[in-house]
Amino acid sequence: MTFSLVARCADSGMFGVAIASSSPAVAARCSFARAGTGAAASQNVTDPSLGPLTLDLMEQGLSAAEALQEVQRRSSFMEYRQVLAVDSAGGTAIHSGVNALGIWAQAEGRDVASGGNLLANGGVCQAIVEGFQAAEGHLGGRLVAALRAGLAAGGEAGPVHSAGLKLVGKVSWPVADLRCDWTEDCPVEAVAAAWEIYSPQLDAYVQRALDPRAAPSYGVPGDE
Template identity: 75%
Template sequence: MTFSVVARCAETGMFGLAISSSSPAVAARCSYARAGVGAVATQNVTDPSLGPLGLDLLEQGLSAVDAVAKLRQMGKFIEYRQVLAVDRNGLTAIHSGPNSLGIWTQAQAEDVASGGNMLANEGVPQAIINGFLSADGHIGDRLIAAMRAGIAQGGEAGPVHSAGLKIVDKVSWPVADLRCDWTEDCPIEAVASLWDLYRPQLDAYVQRALDPREAPSYGVPGDE
């Protein structure tokens, strides 16, 4: 019921994740990233505990391959789970349990991995990888391009209703955490519109947290 992409920007060290599903609020359960550590998506019959656990393993120094292998040992009902990970060196790993739903498949390259279940066809994850690798610019732009490529390839077998985009950088919180929890229209385009609005303000929000004395004005009525 989900397709996703986890990625690292080799130039900036940022990590990001984008995800979409026919289920509501998919990003609330399935997307995890930690600055300087990596990104993990946990999906299919979702066990949200695998996301933080995967990040903890990456932070301890395990590679994405070793962390996902450890999750296979530690996770409950792992045969029902899909887990994707990218680490600080750009290594990627994917676990897709044999009880993943419908058409399920995966694809990966340096710095980026994609997987999905209940897909329209087996080509969706590779289309997502190609979309990410062929795009330029900010990791957020590249993740949006990747998800658009996935939906253009067919996406899920049925309509998707929720989506999310998460990006981490040098601080302990996500510098972008954008979600569309339910829509009858395309949630990927809804998140893309949010990203277009948020991206020019991203650095200002970080600066306000670090030192509001040096931050730009808020740009709202009453701000002087």
């Protein structure tokens, strides 16, 4: 019921997750990223604890592949789970259990991994990876382009209703966490529209947290 990607920007060191699903609020349950460590997605009969566990293991020095091996060793019902990870070196790994739903697929490239289940066809995840690799610019925009490529390749077998985009940079909190938790229209385009509005302000929001004295104007009445 879901397709996603995790990715790293080799230039900025940012990590991100982008995801879409027929289920409600998919990004709230399935997207995880940690500054300086990596990103993970836990989906398909979701166990949200697997995302933080994967990040904890990578923060301890394990590669994405080593972390997912350890997650499989420690966790129950992994035959139902699909977990993706990218680490601080750009290495990727994917676990897709034998009970993944419907047509499922996975694909990897340098700095990017994609996985999905209940897909329209087996080529969706490869299209997502190629869409990410072909895009240029900010990591957030590249993630949006990759989700759009997945939709263009067929996406899910049925309609998608929720989507999300999460980015981490050099600070401890997500610098972007944009979500569409439910819509009868296209949630990927809803998140894309939110990114277009948010992206020019991203650095300003970080600056306001670090030192509001140097922050740009808030643009509200009475602000100078």
